[in-house]
Amino acid sequence: MTEPSKVERRSRRGGGRDARRTARASGNQGPAAPFITRQIAPVDILNDEACEIIENNAETILEEIGIDFRDDPEALVILREVGCDVQGERVHFPRGLARKLCSTAPSGYTQHARNPERSVDIGGMNTVFAPVYGPPFVRDLNDERRYATMEDFRNLIKLTYLHPGLHHSGGTICEPVDLPVTKRHLEMIYAHQRLSDKPYMGSVTAPSRAQDTVELSKILFGTEFVANNTVVTSLINANSPMTWDDTMLGALKVYARNNQAVIISPFILAGAMSPVSVAGTLAQTLAEALSGIAFTQAVNPGAPVIFGSFASSMSMQTGAPTFGTPEPAKVLYGCAKLARRLGVPFRSGGSLTGSKTADAQAAYESTHTILPTVMGGTNFVLHSAGWMEGGLVADYAKLLLDADQLTMMPKLVNGIDLSENGQALDALRETGPGQHFLGSSHTQANFEDAFWRSQMADNTTFEQWSSEGAVDSIVRARQQAVEMLAAYEAPAMDPAIEEALRAYIDKRTEELPDTDY
């Protein structure tokens, strides 16, 4: 991986902050690992007895209350065939059936990237970071908040590609509203494929768009490779409470039948879309996830699938979603444990905030989400950088601020080195009371990568910081984004593949109507 040094090499102004930033960047980063593997156990706040209560309640929901599968007669047929009690569109799962169906889901899978060094292993002790997903707006490099365009989409993919903190290119990093709804998915998928070599997500806004994603992936990876490997992971949100709609079910079926992965995600604003309690939200989330995962396995046993959970609290006074609060952190810790007990990978969390600007509120709330995400053992993290305003906005500056924080996570979860070198008894003997360790041979041998270093933080003195313009972190991040985008170079691609991708897109663009749905 050569991007970060490429980016830094471009920094041509001499002295001051730029020189320091270059010095820092040439330091301990090294080639970034394609994902994180933890050495410490996930934080666990729900014991086995508590899990059994929640699991029992989820079974009660599935059996007694049931789950709606709407406007998709085929789904109802499939579910009836595997033993569900289907009444109208309401599907009741006899106690234990959903969990039994889930048992064919793999405990983890590899999502291949076109650059094999960037393929990610999703599940187990691993964590994969993907950027923000879904915002119709951006806050751009001029600090302007406006509707997102395809150019923003490409820029944010480029920044994600260049950043060592992000392992995955994500999906709808913003919604390019300047292209017709019917066609934009083609340019979005192509941008991921062409501008990055990290793994990516597929379209879910219509079954035909999911199919386009699969076809474009076949062109990029080869038809046989896609038949035998997972190259796309896509987001299937529940219409909580306890409802799946035909759009999501249709996309799910396309991906599952093609052995491509889906994230089955109850999407819950607790208090509105679930009970106003953590244990109630956990039971409902588990019931919805079980129903969706069971459905994928009914469609295609063994298809890769992730147990997802998006949970936010809401202000019970104004109805506004709130982030960085303790209740969603508890839902996350609990769901992560429930997913481990179910034996499937888990997705949740991110760097979430309701703030309108990348101020202290944004960073407090984001950190109060991403730390539980990582410490709780989440395997796939959407929204891990760039999310703003409750998901309405993708913020260029915050993408880099958050991603910088993500680069510390490998060191946070790798445990404590108890090797002889880690214990450093000789350094203690060599130095002794009242002396300093700066010149000790142990320090000299270890200082390069002893401590994680932020590439965005300013740790100079007040005097130096002031003399350089008293620039705060938002402004530093925007400066870095400008430099990175100017230095960006697309990863190489076989011209024949590039041509074939464009030909497919041009053909489909011709075929499809110009409508807004």
Next chain:
Amino acid sequence: MTEPSKVERRSRRGGGRDARRTARASGNQGPAAPFITRQIAPVDILNDEACEIIENNAETILEEIGIDFRDDPEALVILREVGCDVQGERVHFPRGLARKLCSTAPSGYTQHARNPERSVDIGGMNTVFAPVYGPPFVRDLNDERRYATMEDFRNLIKLTYLHPGLHHSGGTICEPVDLPVTKRHLEMIYAHQRLSDKPYMGSVTAPSRAQDTVELSKILFGTEFVANNTVVTSLINANSPMTWDDTMLGALKVYARNNQAVIISPFILAGAMSPVSVAGTLAQTLAEALSGIAFTQAVNPGAPVIFGSFASSMSMQTGAPTFGTPEPAKVLYGCAKLARRLGVPFRSGGSLTGSKTADAQAAYESTHTILPTVMGGTNFVLHSAGWMEGGLVADYAKLLLDADQLTMMPKLVNGIDLSENGQALDALRETGPGQHFLGSSHTQANFEDAFWRSQMADNTTFEQWSSEGAVDSIVRARQQAVEMLAAYEAPAMDPAIEEALRAYIDKRTEELPDTDY
């Protein structure tokens, strides 16, 4: 506790943000508990076998390398008498001796406040938050960074008194450099005593000043009460590595002999004052803490004492201290476990940052410190609000931003409610697929205190936020500080006690020279 509502009542401008803030404040806060008691286990990343390695290394440091006790011949006599091998000022503890001496230290203690409802229990599953300690500078309500004054000291004590997130008035909340060094401690102690009714810390800059703290406390609490109870907790920093100086030892002796509590705190910039590794820093911290705690018990067996640790990483390129990095978090988790094994309360962490302004960097770094602090099971937290610029600055705005975040911690560590009401199965039955929970009877019964609510975050829409001036969190915090200070009323005090305190201070001020040391 009536302060917050008092503060809110003062908010006289109608509508908009103020009205909302008032509405929020009258909501779910209720009377704040005097400290936090956790229901979930502390995060533990150091297993018992690893602890034994670290503990063994600490014994090696104590026995083989030794600890310097400087310029305090009495300390050397005391330590020789309890079995140490004293060579010059270097004290060697035979293997196991320090730990054995520590066994008389209590596992916890109550620090009494003059308002009994604000007394705090330090140790066990409890966490107590105190504000920033030590900065010579403030960033004030005009966003000016300047030397701190006694007026700042009083203002920051008032804000701490008023804030439900802070349990403890702290100590040197800033250094009032407008008063002579010889006398300022008297006004500082008096400010804590008079302007707040929360527990406070004592002076440690000279043994005589520690004695003044004890004498003033006797006037406030009564001589007999102080003889039998702990009413002051004070900070004794090591001169790391492996050195105690006479100033700290002198203050320690005064407090220990008066049964007042001390925090024995190795103060370590890892890489400079300890080896550049987590395990090496843990062993050294433990050795220093053991030596200091053992000394307190040699001075007065049974005197209350806290195992302290202040650890930051440093930039090995520039020498600047860095905060919110993973290595200090690991030191904290490790030390907390070592303190639990030693059976004494633990102090560490806070809301630490190297940023110069309360921007995203400040909030990222602070949260990356305070969350491990709380999740790791820290009992006493200094610097939990207001710390800026690596401890050089006490920031009015950040004091309120951090303290607001602290108010979520009780809900973060109280576990998941699995009562029937918490499980909310009836709400799920009542609502069902595709409906919303806003009107359910369960929501109506629980919404008031279902979710923690920030008093500083803005969760309105972009449009509303913009129409109200697009105010970011620093500005909101400064506005709140102005309102709180204007609304402040000192807690009542018996005029005879007030007069006696002032008489003592006036006499001492007369006696003491006007010098700067």
